[in-house]
Amino acid sequence: MKSSSETQKMRDKLLSWYDRTGRTLPWRIRPEDRDAGQIPDPYAIWLSEIMCQQTTIPHATPYWEKFLARFPTVTDLADAERDEVLAMWAGLGYYARARNLHKCAQLIRDAHNGQFPQSEAGLLQLPGIGPYTAATIAAICFDEPTNIVDGNVERVISRIFRVQSPLPKAKTELRRLAATLASPKRPGDYGQALMDLGGTVCTPTSPNCAHCPWQGHCAAYANGDQTDYPKKSPKTKRPIRYGAVFVLQYQYQILLQRRPDNGLLGGMMGLPGTEWTARREADPLRAAPQARNWEKCPGEVKHVFTHFDLRLDVYRAETSRKISGEWADIQNLAEYAIPTAYKKALRKAGL
Ligand code: SF4
Structure with a gap:
């Protein structure tokens, strides 16, 4: 642990570094913006934080802009159809976040008069908002002196103190050490400065x-x-799961199938297919929708999820008889919330 005078020096140095060189981000209110009277919008900050989890800022930024243009307030987002939210989210991955985003917006509309709770503890009660996001919103938007710790901050703190225990076991210790440095003055700027330090200077x-x-x-x-x-x-080692999907075409339409609400890619539109299992099925066509002329597309689709790698065999067929189910115009597939793994399968099938 650092002495209190060293701690104070570190806070001052970090904040003045941030004032000089901190990143400009579309959702960020920099110190000079704040001096000019701008105040952070918790809705915009919340959206950015949820979107930037598990992806890069450049990848998330166009989604953030698109969401704010289409849903300018949290109530607008709450009032939207979930399918539209999921479709706009497609490409950001981790779809549970999009479902929670919508659920959270509805809760804020219905239980909080459309206003975000103004404390870390209150924010933590909302679906999809974990300790990091609650601490970040509370510090940036409501000046609460919280302890903001993400992966970047963990890296900086582990180096400052040469923490010997390995991740993930070290998380509690890293949080405790980060808390000893966290600034009660300008807590939002301090947290953003520390994240910038990890993101741009103290890189892996x-x-x-x-x-x-x-x-x-x-x-x-x-x-x-x-x-x-x-x-x-x-x-x-990350395990591999195998599956097969079926791209069935009737004239200018494709048969889609919604995934169950619970579980991976819950509620998203996908393709009919087999379960994803540890072994390749001997006869995947048993699970195919009715049609006799299935052809296997050459090669396989590879996709990486957090906990496993997926290998998908893609089968394609045309039918002259429209069986019951959800048919989508091939031209309008972009309007559906189709996750990337299925998009890859559609591409493999030539669509
Ligand atoms: S950038 Fe270098 S000096 Fe700064 S915290 Fe990281 S390892 Fe330490």
Whole structure:
């Protein structure tokens, strides 16, 4: 742990570094914007935080802009059809977040008069808002001195203190150490500064220590072993699951199938197919919708989920008899909330 005078120096250095060089992001109210009278909109901040989880800022930014243009307020988002929200989310992945986003907006509309709760504790009660997001919104929008810790912050803190225990076990210790540095003054700017430091300077493989405001306080820098931190437990190999999907065409339409609400890609539109299992099915066509002329497309679709790799065999057939089910015009497939794994399968089938 650092002494209180060193801690104070570190806070001051980080904040003045942020004032000079912090990132400009479309949803960010920088110190000079705040001085000019702008105030952060919790709805815009919340959207950005949910969208940026598990993806990069450049990838998430057009989605954020599209959502704010279509749903300018949280009530507008709550009033939207869930399918429209899911369709606009398609391409960002992790669809449980989109379902929770919509649920959360409805709860804010119905139980909070369309206003976000103004405390970390209140925000934590909302669906899809975890400790990191609650701490971030509360600090940025309501000046609550919270302890904002994401993966970038964990990396910085692990290096500053040379934390020896590996992730994920080290998380509690890293949170505790981050809390000892967190600034009660300008908590939102401090949190954003620390995330910027991790995102742009204290990067995983090549930290730019020469430009780091905390260089003189960093134990890993002093020891010359920055990239040894954070320590990590040895990785377990990601399992592979196999499945087959069926692209059935009737004239200018394709048969879609909605995935069950619970579970992976819940509520999204997909293609009919087999279960995804640890072994390739011997006879996947048993699960095919009626049609006799199934042809297997060459190769397979590969897709990576958080906990497993997916290999999909894609079968294609045309039918002259329209069986019951959800048929979508091929031209209008973009309007459906079709996850990327299925989009890849459609591409493999030539659509
Ligand atoms: S000195 Fe280097 S390793 Fe230490 S916090 Fe700064 S960038 Fe990261």
